[in-house]
Amino acid sequence: MHMQLGMIGLGRMGANMAERLVRGGHTVVGFDPSPEARGLASSKGISPAASLAELIDRLPAPRVLWLMVPAGKIVDDTLAELLPLLSRDDVVVDGGNSFYKDTMRRGQMLAEQGVHYVDCGTSGGVWGLAEGYSLMIGGETTAVERLRPIFATLAPAPDRGWGRVGPGGAGHFTKMVHNGIEYGLMQAYAEGFAIMQHKTDFALDLHQVAEIWREGSVVRSWLLDLTADALGKNPKLAGIAPYVEDSGEGRWTAAEAIDLNVSAPVITLSLLERLRSRDGDSFADKLLAAMRNEFGGHKIKAE
Amino acid sequence: MHMQLGMIGLGRMGANMAERLVRGGHTVVGFDPSPEARGLASSKGISPAASLAELIDRLPAPRVLWLMVPAGKIVDDTLAELLPLLSRDDVVVDGGNSFYKDTMRRGQMLAEQGVHYVDCGTSGGVWGLAEGYSLMIGGETTAVERLRPIFATLAPAPDRGWGRVGPGGAGHFTKMVHNGIEYGLMQAYAEGFAIMQHKTDFALDLHQVAEIWREGSVVRSWLLDLTADALGKNPKLAGIAPYVEDSGEGRWTAAEAIDLNVSAPVITLSLLERLRSRDGDSFADKLLAAMRNEFGGHKIKAE
């Protein structure tokens, strides 16, 4: 069954997901404040709307609206603008990386207007367009069921790689934990390759090692595939600064684990290592050097 | 090209590897001190030898001998027994999890007798028989090349999943780091699932979540496949003690990282968490409780 859907936010993720839906036979009206983004979307079969109001107008009730905007205030702002335009029984999906407690609050707010709110944690990155997205979905069963054709198209296969995991918020919660795990996996690989890179007397070819591991080893994974790819293109990682960003989800996972009294040292430290990578002038390390000088007369390295 | 090979050690790993070689058309003579192991091997097309001497006798020079015995003293003992029986230009492969510095020492010892020593880090576990093994190989190029038909059969594909990564010891070094990464990956998943398991109000079905992630997500991997499998069979992990063994390789990786001045916190902590899982009566925690009582009068929980 083919559906009509309004995609709000046509950035990299939103545009790709809309395109995958169009390829799957669905009709997608898309809105983005950027004319360029709308133009690009249009070239891929997404019908652009010049405003949220126009987008709403062009969809038959009960509508399906998919938000693919950055987490935080912009979600609240968009919902505030949308809400007066919506009708009872419309469904709004938040496919972004919202904090699950925000999602629960928003769901309650929309429910008071008779509008359904579904949270869809979405994994797959830039590869999702071709390979499909892994979708962790929270919300009322009936609302989720209504969107089944959408999820079946977005996922890697109609009956695999997606599912309703629980009530409103459960999808974003699960995606949050997914990202926490992702931090830990990435850090484990990064440390292992760094150890090998420092073993200079063996002159290991890190790209070769990654390729060997891709086949048959216990550590084979999609992240390893990407690592092999990155090392193939740039074996010494030349020109790349040792500077690692983090998004909110790693932080939330670390905090949530503590709230739940779960010790998650590896996920937590993976986050802290990213913070550390961005602090080239560590006050803690300076103080350690100063202390060593105080008690032992050990030399301080000048800045 | 089919080869003849002597497999020394017919435990789970050795027997499986020998069987994969036999299936691939090679001739394998196998030795194990256990008559049962020899009998089982025999039923799979491996020709059993009753002693190391017999095994050597039945192979044409220059011979290929593959050790698949537990790391440590037993490798040294086996080499001591083998060495007088070997001829110049024979090749001995250590396919087990030996410490790479032991391997380097042994390689030097054999080289003095004109015998080649090749180290082959082997990953794949019980699945290797069917899927092939990931092989990280160290040693002289000519010796490794001579064994090419063997590696091509053991690996998942003739030209993928195996390679000579460096001189003697480099194979075991690479395998050691592989296992360190494995610890980190496993711990990251374990923590993530534990966080979800503690979020009782969402009543997440952890097996379902694992299955969703297997398709299209950033965290998809072979270890996740196995996790999904384990959770499918036993969703609450009932009857499983929270007790995790470690083998030497995690310890060596942690120590090696420090020797190389590489900070590898996630790999290291993954090891420490395993130690912690086996210490149900932590003296450190008792002392913390005692200290809290001393300074703040906080109650101590009785044992």
Next chain:
Amino acid sequence: MHMQLGMIGLGRMGANMAERLVRGGHTVVGFDPSPEARGLASSKGISPAASLAELIDRLPAPRVLWLMVPAGKIVDDTLAELLPLLSRDDVVVDGGNSFYKDTMRRGQMLAEQGVHYVDCGTSGGVWGLAEGYSLMIGGETTAVERLRPIFATLAPAPDRGWGRVGPGGAGHFTKMVHNGIEYGLMQAYAEGFAIMQHKTDFALDLHQVAEIWREGSVVRSWLLDLTADALGKNPKLAGIAPYVEDSGEGRWTAAEAIDLNVSAPVITLSLLERLRSRDGDSFADKLLAAMRNEFGGHKIKAE
């Protein structure tokens, strides 16, 4: 100069602080909902009030009120009850372990009524009565200055061990970090003693070692003094469960560090170790055991 002060909360900390003030010549009216607490306080020269209203009545304006109640809702409830009874220019001190952002919010609320709010992070535990408290104070300079005689009496010495560290909230922030450091220090000692306890062939007398270190060593500290004391009384820590509570401040420090983009691995892990000590049935460890069984056929220990 001697002052009059109302102490609200006569638990262990509040009663001790009030007693130290009385010993220092100040007049203290105290309130606690528990008649037993009021009775005990009375025996120590604290004049008990049967209600907050009575306590307010018996103090001359502008009043000084010191809250020593558990952090959280009870502070808000107490302030809600107090506020209608207060006069312009009264000062309320929160001497407890409140979260500094709550303190900032409360300070703003009180300021709207012309009431000053001062936050006083208080360290010293049960020893403070005899040795004096370390006081980290936040709030307007004039309000803090007005209370100088109080702080001078509570501190170990009139001019040492206390100070205004910044605006409202800064005192509780500083105390929060103090407690985070405390977690790290405690964990470092606990680990060290645990290592020695496991080195059974040396049969070290841990109490003796602690006593040696108390004199002249780099690790000497008050916490070590307490550790020596605890080990002197109970060298094997017999009967003490390996179960460590945490209060909010360690959690807040870990979260705050992340918010400030500071990597604080030791403080953070010290908290996680406490969570771990209370999770005797770790799901993460069970899953690790299950995974090892899946890929390597490694035996699972039965529960």
Next chain:
Amino acid sequence: MHMQLGMIGLGRMGANMAERLVRGGHTVVGFDPSPEARGLASSKGISPAASLAELIDRLPAPRVLWLMVPAGKIVDDTLAELLPLLSRDDVVVDGGNSFYKDTMRRGQMLAEQGVHYVDCGTSGGVWGLAEGYSLMIGGETTAVERLRPIFATLAPAPDRGWGRVGPGGAGHFTKMVHNGIEYGLMQAYAEGFAIMQHKTDFALDLHQVAEIWREGSVVRSWLLDLTADALGKNPKLAGIAPYVEDSGEGRWTAAEAIDLNVSAPVITLSLLERLRSRDGDSFADKLLAAMRNEFGGHKIKAE
């Protein structure tokens, strides 16, 4: 009772300890290969010897020789040179930071010649001259007892701050753990002060905070005294590079904990943080940035 002692190694630690012994009335003959070191020692009442042979000649048998040289090969070399010169029943003390397993090996070697070997872990740094040293001693009881007057003078008080903690090696083992704890304590303070330094809106005066904590707080310690001193002299730690050396003892403690199956995450991470401080070009962090770019198209920061 006053004794005669030969001090071998007149660097900062050796010269200070010899000076404290001279001040205490003992007679010290000192050797160091550096003429400058001998000259400086001479000015402090230490009688310089131009060679090990001369030093041995000038001491009455049974002799007491105190090694205060860097850990490692130099200890073995010195013992090799000393041994032919020594007589049955002489005592050699290693007061340096030797690895305890080396000490056990050396003790056995000397015992075969009838020479006693005593290991003395020494803490106190440059402050020991004035305040006395904390001494953790391993070796035979009779040999340790013979040196009682020496230990009583070196320690902060004749009967406190020193003790025989066990057989040969136990002193160095205990000192090793002491240093491991020291790493953890230092890191805990460093992190706490870094958190406060990043809380720029409170503009905390870190020196003031340290001074407040020195009196009455739970975190008061000698290391905090030194921290306060360092911050008093250089509040912003200007000109100090965030670069922290480590000596062998932290590494040994981390490794030893693992060997004993003790999880010591805080001590271990404190070491790793020091390694990290010296790796300004982290390959792990570069790889993380490269991976993020691969799966999510996230921008890489150029080097």
